[in-house]
Amino acid sequence: MAAQTSPLTDLRQAYTTGRRTTADTVEQVLTELAGGDDRHVWISTVAEADLRARAAQLHGVRDRIDRLPLYGVPFAVKDNIDVTGLPTTAGCPEYAYRPERTAPVVARLLDAGAILVGKTNLDQFATGLTGSRSPYGSVESVLGGGLVAGGSSSGSAVAVAAGSVAFSLGTDTAGSGRVPAALNGIVGLKPTRGLLSTTGVVPACRSLDCVSIFTADVTDAATVLGVAHGVCPDDPWSRPLPAHLVEPRDPATLRLGVPPAGQLDFFGDSGQADRYTLGVAEVTRAVAGTLPIEPGPLLEAGDLLYQGPWVAERLATLDEFLRARPDAFLPVTRTVLESGRRFDAVDTFRALHRLRELRAWTDRLWDRVDVLVLPTIGTTFTLAEIAEEPIARNLVLGRYTQFVNLLDLAAVTIPNGSPRTAARPASP
Structure with missing residues (x-):
């Protein structure tokens, strides 16, 4: 059986052979947008005339397609990422502003020939993992059944899962670039901090924030990452991709660290537990071996995010606006942000010291394993x-x-097969 090509590869082949033009792609996008937005995916979209102008511009340079790795590829960005010509709302209409500059991570994609369709819905101020904390409407998973789409990058994930765009950008502080992918059956890639510049991104928790990528498959995610990464001189958090980490590894040489299923909590969801076990068994067949690992220190580190002083970091950007306009926030968003006021400097240093210990434990873990396999x-x-x-x-x-x-x-x-019921998607 011939290997399937990725959606980006399919689109590129269609352009190269003349079976499709950028105008065809834009008209398809416009037809879908005209059909309405029952899923509450979009907060704003690029004007029809501007989309058609972009298609014409790209058609005029079709002889340069080999130098444009994202030529004619439609994409979306989460509406806490700046794009000139469109407002940035961060899911709060009263906070909205018109940016003077497009975020560098978006500019790189446009320079590579991609077509921006619009800005997507999110949990307000990227605070949440549900997709339901937005005055622009709650986003439902493409699986239906009233399931949450996951957040905070809910609209970005659904735009890809529904086929409206080929890829999208989200952000990720607590899991917002991965939970929505799991809940919609697509790929969610979150690189290490600073690899994708956060200049032009409304901060949630600035020391932790990452830009994330949603695609239909891993190959496309790697392609977009290859275009989007790069050091931004005016971003103090930006850093280069270490060259020694770019070399591909033969899966047969990899050692997996796998927490025993009995040490993981699936909250009574036997279908998800079964899919995790089957998914681990499948990937185990392709690697050098597995090693059972203790998940406790990892989970303890995660608990510091909302049960420790990092929740106070969310106030560093929003405190002035929150005090001036508390009514602009959804009640649940306001509750989460204001919980940060209970921490003081002593709490912060204690948490930093404990996190350092947990990070040292994790660093030693990499001496024994190459990849951790956990449920999303x-x-x-x-x-x-x-x-x-x-x-x-x-x-x-x-x-x-x-x-x-x-x-x-x-x-x-990554998607992990079909769940036992459509109401419980499964991803490792």
């Missing part, structure tokens, strides 16, 4: 279930994602 989510919820317990169930969704940025790790969510 232990279970999921419907929008109604989240409304009943918005904060507690949000923490459940982030159980296996929150430690990653605190420990400065890279992570990728």
Whole structure:
């Protein structure tokens, strides 16, 4: 059987052979946008005339397609990332502003020939993992059944999962570039901090924030990452991709660190637990071996994010606006932000010291394994279930994602077969 090509490869081949033009792609996008937005994916979109002008511009340089790795590829960005010509709202209409400069990470994609379609819905101020904390409407998973889409990059994930765009950008502080991917059956890639510049991104927790990538498959995620990464001189958090980490590894040489299923909590979701076990068994067949690891230190690091002083870092950007316009915030967003006021400097240093110890433990782990294999989510919820317990169930969704940025790790969510029921998607 011939190997399937990726969606980006398919599109590129269609352009190269003349079976499709950039105008065809834009008209397809416009037709879909005209059909309405029942899923509440979009906050703003590029004007029809501007999209057609972009198609014409790219058609005029079609002889340079070999130098434009994202030629004619439609994409979306989360609406906490700046793009000139469109407002940045961060999910709060009263906060909206018109940026004077496009975020460098978006500019790199445009320079590579991509076509921006618009800005997507999110949990307000990127605070949440549900996709339900937005005045622009709650986003439902493409799996239906009233399931949450996951957040905070809900619109970006659904735009890809629904086929509206070929890829999208989100952001990730606690898992926002991975939980929505898991809940919509797509790939979510979160690189280490600073690899994708956060200049032009509304901060959530600035020392931890990452730009993330949603695609239909891993190959496309790697392609977009290859274009989007790069040091931004005016970004103090920006850093280069270490050359020694770019070399591909034969999967047969990899050692996997796998927590025994009995040490993981699936919150009563037997379908998700079964899929995790089967997924681990499948990847184990392709690698050199596996080693059981203790997940406790990782999960302890993750607990520091919302149960420690990092929640106070969210106030560093928003405190003045929050004090002046508390009514502009959704009640749940305001509750989370204001919980940061209970921490003082002593709490912060204690947490930093403990995190350093946990990071040293993690560094030693890499002497024994090359890749950690954990579930992205232990279970999921419907929008109604989240409304009943918005904060507690949000923490459940982030159980296996929150430690990653605190420990400065890279992570990728990949679909893990068909779940036992459509109501419980499964991803490692």
